[in-house]
Amino acid sequence: MGSDARDSGVETRSLWRFLAVELAPLWSRLLEGSLGAPGPKADGGLVYGVIDELRERTSAFLAHRYPGLPLNEEGLSRWPPEGDCCAVDLVDGTNSLLLGAPLFGLQFATVVGGRVEESVIFLPTEERLSGSGLHVSRRGAGAYVVLRGETELRLRVSGVRELAKASIAFDGTTPTVGALYHPPLVAAVTRIRNFGAFCWAGTRLVRGAHLPVSVDAIVAIGNKPWDHLPSIGLVEEAGGQVTCFDGSPHSLKHCTELLFSNGPLHADLLGHLRGAGMSRRGT
Known part of the structure; x- marks a missing residue:
């Protein structure tokens, strides 16, 4: 430095x-x-x-x-x-x-x-x-x-505390991202976005408190460590939370399928991932 x-x-x-x-x-x-x-x-x-x-x-x-x-x-x-x-x-x-x-x-x-x-x-x-x-x-x-x-x-993540008022992003490879469209989760949020580039999704989450419309969480599946690591640092330093789908801590060996959130929404989103049978996926 x-x-x-x-x-x-x-x-x-x-x-x-x-x-x-x-x-x-x-x-x-x-x-x-x-x-x-x-x-x-x-x-x-x-x-x-x-x-x-x-x-x-x-x-x-x-x-x-x-x-x-x-x-x-x-x-x-x-x-x-x-x-x-x-x-x-x-x-x-x-x-x-x-x-x-x-x-x-x-x-x-x-x-x-x-x-x-x-x-x-x-x-x-x-x-x-x-x-x-x-x-x-x-x-x-x-x-x-x-x-x-x-x-x-x-930068600060958003303060949205209810899924009904939340916008979330899905990110991943085509063969795997479809599994994220679990009907109860889709129905629970106000909007689902897909940016096509994790760097844009991650920075929208990090800038959540500063944008007219925020991204409040990202569910990322089937990506590579290089996609996620920069946003892991940014999201956590902006007050957000990042875990594996079962709620366990991420690590260098477990960082390809992750839930990124503003924090208040994290527990509810983990519950939806469990309901979709996603929490047991290898990460």
């Missing part, structure tokens, strides 16, 4: 400069659909030229920011890690991006002693529209959004 860390406990000036200014041409290419020629990924998918350039530049930045902390990248690295690491999701929401929907982001979390220490989620579209795309947290110091690289605004 650099010497110009502010209330967040996170050194945000050079972070914002890199993500919002130095990478701006790459974000423009992604938003414009100029992805470059695709090549094969190790997991059988495709990686595009602009992603390779993003990886090269981001890896160099993170190696300098966190010297000695190995990078653990989605699609390239094994999980769980053997020790401390920086877990990186270069483009969360790739499918949304390929569909022409600008709901994507770059996110990473430092993992120290088996716990999330520092979380960063950067949303290029939100930065371009409102100058509020950089979200950061550090364990014990709170969650913040950085406004145009200067002002840090501390």
Whole structure:
């Protein structure tokens, strides 16, 4: 952590400069659909030229920011890690991006002693529209959004206490997310959302107290650790709660199927997951 860390406990000036200014041409290419020629990924998918350039530049930045902390990248690295690491999701929401929907982001979390220490989620579209795309947290110091690289605004989850007034998000892979549409749960809430990118869902939950319409909980199923770890840090530091579907604590080995909430709704949502037969799922 650099010497110009502010209330967040996170050194945000050079972070914002890199993500919002130095990478701006790459974000423009992604938003414009100029992805470059695709090549094969190790997991059988495709990686595009602009992603390779993003990886090269981001890896160099993170190696300098966190010297000695190995990078653990989605699609390239094994999980769980053997020790401390920086877990990186270069483009969360790739499918949304390929569909022409600008709901994507770059996110990473430092993992120290088996716990999330520092979380960063950067949303290029939100930065371009409102100058509020950089979200950061550090364990014990709170969650913040950085406004145009200067002002840090501390974030809080919503105060909604009744499911009947709650909006929740479902997030997961197509083969598994359908199981979340348990009729009693669907009937119990006011709205169900699906953003197509966990970085957007997580930041809407973290900003719940600051938005005209909040996201009050997220039920996430069949995702990967890299999808969730940054939001775990942010949500908990914003006053929310994160557990496995049976209410047990999350861990590096159990972090792919999780309930994120503002806190007051957590027990009721766990009850609905039990009623849907979801609490026994492996996580």
